Amino acid sequence: MRQLASRLAVMSGEGALSVYARAKELEAEGRSIIHLELGEPDFHPAAEVLQAAKDALDAGKDRYCPVQGVPELRQEIAAYMARTRNLRVPPGNIVLAPGCKIALFLALMALLEPGDEVLYPDPGFPGYPSITRGFGGVAVPYELAERNRLQPDPEEVARKITSRTKVLITCSPNNPTGTVYTDEVQRALAELAVKHDLLVLSDEIYARIIFGGAYQSMLSYPGMAERTFIIDGFSKSFAMTGWRLGYTVAPERFVTALDLLAVNSYTCVAEFTQWAAIEALRDAQGATPRMVREFERRHQQFIADLNRIPGFRCLPPEGAFYAWVNIADTGVTAEELCRIMLEEAGVAAISGAAFGDAGRDFVRFSFASSNATLKEATERIQKVSAAWSAAIARR
Ligand SMILES: Cc1ncc(COP(=O)(O)O)c(C=O)c1O
CATH class of the missing domain: 3.90.1150.10 (Aspartate Aminotransferase, domain 1)
Incomplete structure (x- = not known):
């Protein structure tokens, strides 16, 4: 057989x-x-989010729609990135996906050749090493150790970079440790990424769920705009796990590739959920x-x-x-x-x-x-x- x-x-x-x-x-x-x-x-989700989904269905927004996502939602995500992370990202660099997991999956599919190494946090989201291996990559863990208060150790990351290292995955706040990477750690990781020409997948799905302080995205450090993929979505910050809504903010040169993979897999994200997502981002009731x-x-x-x-x-x-x-x-x-x-x-x-x-x-x-x-x-x-x-x- x-x-x-x-x-x-x-x-x-x-x-x-x-x-x-x-x-x-x-x-x-x-x-x-x-x-x-x-x-x-x-x-x-908040009442106005549910209402927006119902209104969208009533208005017939249940069709195929643009592959990257409806323009109004991508505009709103760009405004949200500016408001919550002080980032200027063009709406054209945003690609909607049915969940962060698919966003992550397709980003790694777009980037990995067999044998390429991916550095990822251990402990971390189990999808990182699994998806990496699934695409023929080599998953290389860096530890979030208790002796470092569960922060990544940039020196360890530096030691593990080889000529085959292509991607560095970061996740702040981290699942499962709840670690919010410090500015010092993120800056050091960003410097390593620039020095070794690494691409960074910054999983920011918990970015809004922090207990004090402002959120600092990996994309905000010098030299990072051209090499950082932000993976974010609606499951955690807006309690919308079952809606299956996520997105990638990608450097411009990679957007066509993500669009192609979307065409070849999910075509587009359900239209009415995208209209509801706009209300979630606006979050009128806090x-x-x-x-x-x-x-x-x-x-x-x-x-x-x-x-x-x-x-x-x-x-x-x-x-x-x-x-x-x-x-x-x-x-x-x-x-x-x-x-x-x-x-x-x-x-x-x-x-x-x-x-x-x-x-x-x-x-x-x-x-x-x-x-x-x-x-x-x-x-x-x-x-x-x-x-x-x-x-x-x-x-
Ligand atoms: C760190 C991390 N990334 C990604 C995901 C996947 O999220 P989604 O529901 O948007 O696919 C999860 C879900 O648990 C997660 O914890």
Whole structure:
């Protein structure tokens, strides 16, 4: 029998989705499960966004539309980039996609030749190494280590650059660590990119979800406009995960290639969702800042509660909505710990190895749930922590 293409063997799935499947099984058996595994805001889009989608459908905006996206939305994204990131990007350099993941996928498809090396954060979004390998690239991790407060170490990145390095992926705020890269780190990474003529994929999907300070895009550093692809979208900042809406801001010389890949894959993004997205960006009622304030309130309580669980150690995240907990002191593996939490306490979280080797001793909890639910989750974990705290006491 004929076999699948070999690229499938080097690609991988996502840990969150398999934990979710098991959690759903337990729920079907009647168990109460607290879902802290998925990277999905527990909010829905603002009322005016929903209304704009309905109005667009009523107005017959359900046709094929321009491949790069409707011009009005690209204008609005350019204005949004200026307002939230102080960037001047021409609307012509923006290409809409059905989600950031596809934007990332097609950018890497456009750029990678077999053997090209891609530097990516570890721990990081699992798609980076998987998609890289799928296109014949070599995925080279750089670590976000606790000793560096989960920041990239530019010296390590510099050591890992070779003549085959073509792309540097950055993600600030980072999933799963919540790290917002410092200005110093970003500047050093930008200097390396310019020096070694690297292209940078700056995944800015969590850019709006930061707890203090202004967001600084990788594109804003000297020499970066001609080499930076911003990947952003509506899933997180506007709680629109299921709408499948993302975009790339690309240097001008790459736009035709992204357009060609769009033509060959999705043709265009659903038209009525694009009209609704304009309202999301305008955010007349301030829905995004309100959601971010709520995440900030929750994380203060949740991180403190997690740090009270025996063997748990968690630095406060600076953005996104994840708690990244070092569990090495529990004496059990992250996989076993997640199994105990799910099967015995009904709390679903993801073992850190799902985000790369550097995540081996960590567990990721999403705090996209109400304070009461988060409180109950930590209480449930406290109750089952005897399973490992006795071992800690003996050491
Ligand atoms: C860092 C990062 N990039 C990209 C994505 C994909 O987002 P989208 O829903 O727009 O495809 C995610 C989703 O979890 C993410 O965490």
